[in-house]
Amino acid sequence: MHELARTLTVSRGVGVxxxxxxxxxxxxxxxxxxxxxxxxxxxxxxxxxxxxxxxLVIFARLGGRHPNAGGxxxxxxxxxxxxxxxxxxxxxxxxxxxGGAAIAVxxxxxxxxxPGAGALALxxxxxxxxxxxxxxxxxxxxxxxxxxxxTGVLLVLVSxxxxxxxxxxxxxxxxxxxxxAHWTDVxxxxxxxxxxxxxxELLAATTEEYRNPHRDVPRALAxxxxxxxxxxAAVALAVxxxxxxxxxxxxxxxxxxxxxxxFGGGLGDAVGVVMSVVGxxxxxxxxxxGTWAASRIGFDAAxxxxxxxxxxxxxxxTRTPVAAVxxxxxxxxxxxxxxxxxxVSLETMFRLSAVNFVSxxxxxxxxxxxxxxxxxxxxxxxxxxVPVAVVLAGFGWxxxxxxxxxxAGTVVHRVRCRxxxxxxxxxxxxxxx
Numbered sequence: 001m002h003e004l005a006r007t008l009t010v011s012r013g014v015g016v017x018x019x020x021x022x023x024x025x026x027x028x029x030x031x032x033x034x035x036x037x038x039x040x041x042x043x044x045x046x047x048x049x050x051x052x053x054x055x056l057v058i059f060a061r062l063g064g065r066h067p068n069a070g071g072x073x074x075x076x077x078x079x080x081x082x083x084x085x086x087x088x089x090x091x092x093x094x095x096x097x098x099g100g101a102a103i104a105v106x107x108x109x110x111x112x113x114x115p116g117a118g119a120l121a122l123x124x125x126x127x128x129x130x131x132x133x134x135x136x137x138x139x140x141x142x143x144x145x146x147x148x149x150x151t152g153v154l155l156v157l158v159s160x161x162x163x164x165x166x167x168x169x170x171x172x173x174x175x176x177x178x179x180x181a182h183w184t185d186v187x188x189x190x191x192x193x194x195x196x197x198x199x200x201e202l203l204a205a206t207t208e209e210y211r212n213p214h215r216d217v218p219r220a221l222a223x224x225x226x227x228x229x230x231x232x233a234a235v236a237l238a239v240x241x242x243x244x245x246x247x248x249x250x251x252x253x254x255x256x257x258x259x260x261x262x263f264g265g266g267l268g269d270a271v272g273v274v275m276s277v278v279g280x281x282x283x284x285x286x287x288x289x290g291t292w293a294a295s296r297i298g299f300d301a302a303x304x305x306x307x308x309x310x311x312x313x314x315x316x317x318t319r320t321p322v323a324a325v326x327x328x329x330x331x332x333x334x335x336x337x338x339x340x341x342x343x344v345s346l347e348t349m350f351r352l353s354a355v356n357f358v359s360x361x362x363x364x365x366x367x368x369x370x371x372x373x374x375x376x377x378x379x380x381x382x383x384x385x386v387p388v389a390v391v392l393a394g395f396g397w398x399x400x401x402x403x404x405x406x407x408a409g410t411v412v413h414r415v416r417c418r419x420x421x422x423x424x425x426x427x428x429x430x431x432x433x
Contacts, residue, residue: 027106027255027279027283028253030045030232031239032347033192033193034243034245035246036189038245039178040180040186042233044189044192047190048197049197051391052200054384054387055365055384060222062368064214071297073092075371076363082413083410086306087407087413089297091356091360091402094405095356096328098353101333101338101339103290104129105339105349108124108127110256110276110283111124111277124280129332132332133291133329135288136291136325136329137326157279161235161255161275164258164263175241177237191355191394192350194354194357194358196232199290239254242261243261253275256275256276259275294328295321296324299311299314310323312324358391359406361388365384365385366385
């Protein structure tokens with residue numbers, strides 16, 4: 001039986017976690033949320049942080065007891081048997097398709113913020129997808145070096161933005177922080193920025209690669225959460241106090257705009273150029289990490305017999321599921337084409353990905369309720385499920401997307417079961433369940 005290499009420690013898990021969760025969420029969503037909600041945008045970030053906290057406790061408990069390469073898929077399999085696998089696979093891979101494309105577009109926009117490169121955003125996004133595929137094919141050890149280096153770059157970059165926005169001489173705020181007129185107005189923005197709080201479900205797909213999952217998974221998730229929330233709150237405040245709500249740069253490269261505005265003049269332009277390059281590279285690192293984790297979902301789905309067997313074949317040297325990586329990057333490319341054709345906007349791609357990931361969180365909560373009996377576990381499950389339901393309600397008609405994927409997965413499962421029964425034996429999924 002093929003097995004993934006067990007190379008993850010807590011420190012490496014935190015590095016992977018920060019570069020998987022942080023990136024496009026940090027470098028573009030503060031601007032989009034500020035443009036959507038105005039001075040009250042910070043409350044969308046705080047609301048999303050509150051919603052995700054009990055979910056991470058659930059991920060830590062599930063990942064420690066049921067480490068697997070499918071993450072949420074594995075949790076669904078443990079709780080609901082084969083019937084829970086196919087719908088969850090469809091749900092998460094559907095999220096990754098739009099999420100990966102949105103991250104690639106974000107990286108392309110940062111690179112396109114360079115002087116004279118304004119028309120190159122989409123070609124740059126396509127190049128990012130190719131680079132991501134190549135880096136993932138090279139294997140996890142190469143990725144570990146890239147992730148460690150870029151985690152440090154990211155922390156330095158964010159610190160520079162926050163410090164510059166607060167301590168720069170002669171700096172005066174161009175925006176402000178305020179409370180919303182109606183608290184329900186925050187929900188759509190929470191749904192938007194919740195994409196920035198996705199990624200932990202992809203990290204759950206790496207639990208099989210931890211040396212000591214029961215001990216290391218909870219620690220890695222806790223440290224990652226604290227780092228991520230602190231970064232998001234600081235950057236969101238820096239953006240909405242440094243720029244007016246109507247600034248057109250909020251939709252492209254808001255952190256570059258913050259530094260350009262803080263420093264002003266020619267120096268500000270030079271700083272903006274550096275920020276565009278570094279920001280693009282950091283977002284690219286997020287896509288690299290996310291693809292690495294998401295490819296394990298495809299790998300595990302192939303082990304369940306839901307995807308072609310080729311996807312579960314590992315490279316003999318790097319132990320990487322190369323076919324799963326290439327399939328995933330292909331879905332990014334399809335979504336990029338749809339975006340280039342004007343069929344789907346960047347904001348919509350973020351929201352389509354987020355609604356699927358939030359639905360995946362709901363699956364994880366239900367799996368936790370099934371696998372962990374007891375009063376305390378039930379209280380935790382309810383505490384996690386209620387805010388998830390509230391966030392899902394804020395997506396409106398976009399809920400049709402995950403609903404369609406869940407139905408499609410259920411149909412595939414039933415068709416496979418009937419086909420296997422007609423051949424006179426139990427399905428492979430049934431044997432695994």
